[in-house]
Amino acid sequence: MCTGKCSKFIGITLYPLALLSIICNILLFFPGWSVEFAEKDTEENPRLTTEVKYMGGVLGGGIMVLIPAIHIHLTGKQGCCANRCGMFLSIIFAAIGVAGGLYSLGVAAAGMAKGPVCSTANGIWGRPFENGTANYLQNPDTWNICTQPENVVEFNVGLFSTLLIASCVELLLCGFQMVNGLFGCLCGTCNSKSV
Numbered sequence: 001m002c003t004g005k006c007s008k009f010i011g012i013t014l015y016p017l018a019l020l021s022i023i024c025n026i027l028l029f030f031p032g033w034s035v036e037f038a039e040k041d042t043e044e045n046p047r048l049t050t051e052v053k054y055m056g057g058v059l060g061g062g063i064m065v066l067i068p069a070i071h072i073h074l075t076g077k078q079g080c081c082a083n084r085c086g087m088f089l090s091i092i093f094a095a096i097g098v099a100g101g102l103y104s105l106g107v108a109a110a111g112m113a114k115g116p117v118c119s120t121a122n123g124i125w126g127r128p129f130e131n132g133t134a135n136y137l138q139n140p141d142t143w144n145i146c147t148q149p150e151n152v153v154e155f156n157v158g159l160f161s162t163l164l165i166a167s168c169v170e171l172l173l174c175g176f177q178m179v180n181g182l183f184g185c186l187c188g189t190c191n192s193k194s195v
Helices: 003-027 036-040 056-075 084-114 140-145 152-187
Strands: none
Touching (some): 003 056, 003 084, 003 152, 056 152, 084 152
């Protein structure tokens, strides 16, 4: 496969991953599918996990990957970006995508490790799984300690897991584009008029 077609494939593949990251991060603001907890969230009395507010999916896996995806996609098309200079720039843009993917991965991993903010049976809000004494991910029987928002542990685990997977794939694709861009910079994009 020539470097131009490879860039086009990578760019097109990054679009849905960036969109998925943005959607997952936005959904994390509404645990239990309710706006109530986002509205009541304050610094003194948190109702949302801090990792949600770091916006790893929107900023890192979303915007910082979407902008490079546009340029990477354009390097695969016949025209102004499908040249050696465009391939060189795709290396820089792909590096930005790697940084965004790493940020999203780090925030999602921290969110998974610390667990959600929830209310326990005695009505106290906090992060009951944060102390790490029992690995809650391997022990789903402990998840019922969170009474409010309803099913918040499943909600957070599902969305943060999706962010983890999406950011790993983004990292791989952007890393591969850095190598592909280097070959394209040295050898050209090999795009024909029909591409």
